[in-house]
Amino acid sequence: MNTIYTILMMLGTLVLAISGSLTSMEKRFDIFGVVIIAFVTAVGGGTLRDMLINRDVFWLVDSSYIYIIIGGSIFAIIFRKALDHLRKILLLFDTLGLALFTILGAEIGLNYDLSFISCVILATITGVVGGILRDVLVNEIPVIFQKEIYATISILGAILFLLLQYISFNDTATHLIPIFLIIILRLLVVRFQISLPSIYKREKVQ
Amino acid sequence: MNTIYTILMMLGTLVLAISGSLTSMEKRFDIFGVVIIAFVTAVGGGTLRDMLINRDVFWLVDSSYIYIIIGGSIFAIIFRKALDHLRKILLLFDTLGLALFTILGAEIGLNYDLSFISCVILATITGVVGGILRDVLVNEIPVIFQKEIYATISILGAILFLLLQYISFNDTATHLIPIFLIIILRLLVVRFQISLPSIYKREKVQ
Amino acid sequence: MNTIYTILMMLGTLVLAISGSLTSMEKRFDIFGVVIIAFVTAVGGGTLRDMLINRDVFWLVDSSYIYIIIGGSIFAIIFRKALDHLRKILLLFDTLGLALFTILGAEIGLNYDLSFISCVILATITGVVGGILRDVLVNEIPVIFQKEIYATISILGAILFLLLQYISFNDTATHLIPIFLIIILRLLVVRFQISLPSIYKREKVQ
Numbered sequence: 001m002n003t004i005y006t007i008l009m010m011l012g013t014l015v016l017a018i019s020g021s022l023t024s025m026e027k028r029f030d031i032f033g034v035v036i037i038a039f040v041t042a043v044g045g046g047t048l049r050d051m052l053i054n055r056d057v058f059w060l061v062d063s064s065y066i067y068i069i070i071g072g073s074i075f076a077i078i079f080r081k082a083l084d085h086l087r088k089i090l091l092l093f094d095t096l097g098l099a100l101f102t103i104l105g106a107e108i109g110l111n112y113d114l115s116f117i118s119c120v121i122l123a124t125i126t127g128v129v130g131g132i133l134r135d136v137l138v139n140e141i142p143v144i145f146q147k148e149i150y151a152t153i154s155i156l157g158a159i160l161f162l163l164l165q166y167i168s169f170n171d172t173a174t175h176l177i178p179i180f181l182i183i184i185l186r187l188l189v190v191r192f193q194i195s196l197p198s199i200y201k202r203e204k205v206q
Numbered sequence: 207m208n209t210i211y212t213i214l215m216m217l218g219t220l221v222l223a224i225s226g227s228l229t230s231m232e233k234r235f236d237i238f239g240v241v242i243i244a245f246v247t248a249v250g251g252g253t254l255r256d257m258l259i260n261r262d263v264f265w266l267v268d269s270s271y272i273y274i275i276i277g278g279s280i281f282a283i284i285f286r287k288a289l290d291h292l293r294k295i296l297l298l299f300d301t302l303g304l305a306l307f308t309i310l311g312a313e314i315g316l317n318y319d320l321s322f323i324s325c326v327i328l329a330t331i332t333g334v335v336g337g338i339l340r341d342v343l344v345n346e347i348p349v350i351f352q353k354e355i356y357a358t359i360s361i362l363g364a365i366l367f368l369l370l371q372y373i374s375f376n377d378t379a380t381h382l383i384p385i386f387l388i389i390i391l392r393l394l395v396v397r398f399q400i401s402l403p404s405i406y407k408r409e410k411v412q
Numbered sequence: 413m414n415t416i417y418t419i420l421m422m423l424g425t426l427v428l429a430i431s432g433s434l435t436s437m438e439k440r441f442d443i444f445g446v447v448i449i450a451f452v453t454a455v456g457g458g459t460l461r462d463m464l465i466n467r468d469v470f471w472l473v474d475s476s477y478i479y480i481i482i483g484g485s486i487f488a489i490i491f492r493k494a495l496d497h498l499r500k501i502l503l504l505f506d507t508l509g510l511a512l513f514t515i516l517g518a519e520i521g522l523n524y525d526l527s528f529i530s531c532v533i534l535a536t537i538t539g540v541v542g543g544i545l546r547d548v549l550v551n552e553i554p555v556i557f558q559k560e561i562y563a564t565i566s567i568l569g570a571i572l573f574l575l576l577q578y579i580s581f582n583d584t585a586t587h588l589i590p591i592f593l594i595i596i597l598r599l600l601v602v603r604f605q606i607s608l609p610s611i612y613k614r615e616k617v618q
Contacts, residue, residue, distance in 0.1 A: 032564040039533075047464070052253070052263050057464050060534075063527040115269040121245075122266075152238040258459070258469050321475040327451075328472075358444040 004175060005107070009046070009058065012100035013065050016042040017072030019093040020134050025080055026090075027138050037134060038073040039066075044130035045101055049122055053112050091190060094131060098154060099182035102127035103175055106158045106165075116162055123158035124151055149189055157182035210381060211313070215252070215264065218306035219271050222248040223278030225299040226340050231286055233344050243340060244279040245272075250336035251307055255328055259318050297396060300337060304360060305388035308333035309381055312364045312371075322368055329364035330357055355395055363388035416587060417519070421458070421470065424512035425477050428454040429484030431505040432546050437492055439550050449546060450485040451478075456542035457513055461534055465524050503602060506543060510566060511594035514539035515587055518570045518577075528574055535570035536563055561601055569594035 020041030024034045043059050050057045059065040105126025109119030128151050161178040226247030230240045249265050256263045265271040311332025315325030334357050367384040432453030436446045455471050462469045471477040517538025521531030540563050573590040 030561070030564070032561075032567065036563055051257055051463055052266060054260070054262070054466070056466070060464060060526060060530050063529050066529050066533070114266060117269050117272050118266050121272065149236070149238075151242055152236070155238065257463055258472060260466070260468070320472060323475050323478050324472050327478065355442070355444075357448055358442070361444065 004171075005104070008100050008104040008107075008175075009065070010068055012097050012104060013042045013068050014072045015093040015100070016097035016130055017069040018076045019090055019097055019131075021073045021076035022080075022090045022093070023134055023138050025076065031077070034077065035070060035073045037138060038076075039069050040137060041130045041134040042069050042072070042097075044133040045105070045126040045128065046130075048129050049105055049108065049126045052122070052125070053108070053114075055108070055112075091187075095183050095186040098127045098131070098150070098186065099157065099179040101130070102154045102157050102182060103161050103179055106161050110162070110165065119162055120155055120158045123161070124154045127154040127158075150186070153182055153185045153189065156185065210377075211310070214306050214310040214313075214381075215271070216274060218303050218310060219248045219274050220278045221299040221306070222303035222336055223275040224282045225296055225303055225337075227279045227282035228286075228296045228299070229340055229344050231282065237283070240283065241276060241279045243344060244282075245275050246343060247336045247340040248275050248278070248303075250339040251311070251332040251334065252336075254335050255311055255314065255332045258328070258331070259314070259320075261314070261318075297393075301389050301392040304333045304337070304356070304392065305363065305385040307336070308360045308363050308388060309367050309385055312367050316368070316371065325368055326361055326364045329367075330360045333357075333360040333364075356392070359388055359391045359395065362391065416583075417516070420512050420516040420519075420587075421477070422480055424509050424516060425454045425480050426484045427505040427512070428509035428542055429481040430488045431502055431509055431543075433485045433488035434492075434502045434505070435546055435550050437488065443489070446489065447482060447485045449550060450488075451481050452549060453542045453546040454481050454484070454509075456545040457517070457538040457540065458542075460541050461517055461520065461538045464534070464537070465520070465526075467520070467524075503599075507595050507598040510539045510543070510562070510598065511569065511591040513542070514566045514569050514594060515573050515591055518573050522574070522577065531574055532567055532570045535573070536566045539563075539566040539570075562598070565594055565597045565601065568597065 017038040020038035021034050023041070024037035029037065043065070046058055049055075102123045105123035106119050108126075109122040114122060131150070157178045160181055161174065164174040164177065223244040226244035227240050229247070230243035235243065249271065252264055255261075308329045310329075312325050312329035314332075315328040320328060337356070363384045366387055367380065370380040370383065429450040432450035433446050435453070436449035441449065455477070458470055461467075514535045516535075518531050518535035520538075521534040526534060543562070569590045572593055573586065576586040576589060
């Protein structure tokens with residue numbers, strides 16, 4: 001269990017650091033700026049989660065996360081030419097981070113004996129807050145919630161994970177299936193520009 | 207005492223959830239987006255308050271707040287046609303939430319033996335932070351502090367509550383009078399478009 | 413040691429309160445608005461630091477910080493005519509606050525036995541978060557990270573302080589030297605409009 005924790009957190013940290021670096025390089029930040037945005041993107045969600053449940057903040061307890069972030073930034077800077085189609089690769093890393101951190105947040109919620117719905121919220125916070133902070137800090141205009149579907153997918157993934165956990169499904173599958181669900185849903189949504197109907201538009205159709 | 211707590215928190219949560227839902231419906235969010243904004247509006251202030259004083263975050267301890275928020279969102283969605291003049295009703299719910307959460311924050315500050323001025327600040331944070339987060343997340347341009355008067359009214363209500371508390375006034379009146387003060391001040395301010403003079407403008411008149 | 417703590421915190425709080433007041437007066441806020449922005453600017457960084465390491469939030473434990481902030485705001489309001497060239501004086505107070513709070517954050521990190529790199533991050537958070545919140549709340553468009561160099565200077569100052577601390581240098585000099593380094597670097601940067609090369613621009617030169 002502890003191993004799955006560590007793998008989810010380290011991998012999620014790495015991919016979100018790369019996602020933050022790519023976003024800030026697109027905006028032509030200097031080197032320190034790239035690392036700072038990578039840091040905020042990678043630890044934002046987990047830091048808020050830990051502060052909410054009064055858990056020791058993960059990157060203050062274990063500095064290796066900080067080195068992973070610095071490593072991810074350097075990787076993104078070095079291979080920025082190879083990462084030519086930035087937007088597509090950014091989407092992949094961002095989606096992987098969303099999936100890994102959502103499941104991690106749900107799992108930590110279970111370990112803290114939170115209710116089903118609190119686990120879902122903790123999972124979504126862990127999954128999306130880093131990306132929201134990145135967008136607020138990097139974009140000129142904060143357009144956070146035009147993509148509420150981002151959070152919706154995180155909620156669906158968390159619910160599936162918790163249901164699989166309750167029926168004591170195979171442990172590896174319990175983790176992998178919702179991770180894949182989140183990745184597939186996000187890519188489908190982006191590919192086909194799906195959006196849930198807004199309450200208002202539907203009203204006008206009536 | 208505990209009962210007044212619970213009533214203030216549940217009612218405040220409900221009205222701010224409705225306020226958040228109405229705001230996000232005006233911006234044509236999808237269903238999940240409406241619930242998320244309702245959640246942030248309703249719990250934002252109380253969550254920051256609880257994290258500041260190292261209190262267990264209220265909605266993680268008691269999931270019923272989450273169900274109240276979901277219920278408030280559904281209510282707002284269903285009755286969106288009846289709530290035709292959204293802006294006026296939004297103002298009412300928003301003001302009621304400001305009043306209830308301000309007094310609740312001051313009361314929790316007293317229970318934690320904070321100083322008079324710290325209680326005022328805790329009250330104001332509890333009262334206004336949810337609305338600020340809602341505005342930051344929903345509006346294209348964050349125009350938060352053009353309405354500093356919002357916070358000013360919260361400060362005045364908290365001071366009155368604390369003074370009444372110190373002179374051991376009738377307990378129910380101690381709660382109701384500042385709540386009514388906040389509501390009346392806010393409605394007057396909106397009705398007559400009152401604003402405190404800015405330091406700078408006054409300088410120019412001299 | 414405790415004395416240095418207190419001096420750093422009180423002086424840093426005062427200068428950042430003045431910096432926040434001057435910024436909000438430029439934007440023509442009302443009196444309460446000026447005090448609120450002064451408060452957020454002065455306590456923002458330290459509050460996040462205290463919440464991260466589970467330390468009692470400094471201004472809730474000791475109300476004198478709140479009175480310093482109110483005093484600083486009143487000072488800035490009264491002497492606003494004398495402070496004619498607002499921008500230059502604002503820069504000075506802002507830079508002094510950055511320097512004092514950076515060193516304070518690094519020192520608190522050491523006291524909590526954090527690793528070198530965690531101390532650097534805690535120092536930078538303490539130094540820059542108040543100014544970032546001020547800019548987000550006051551500016552129409554959040555232009556926070558166009559000045560990443562602000563954070564970079566804080567990082568360099570923290571690293572120097574920690575190195576001096578490890579070699580057990582004279583205690584007063586250990587504090588004063590990095591404070592002066594931060595002030596000089598910031599003023600040089602502003603004077604000569606220095607910016608680190610962005611990753612992207614450099615790429616184009618190749």
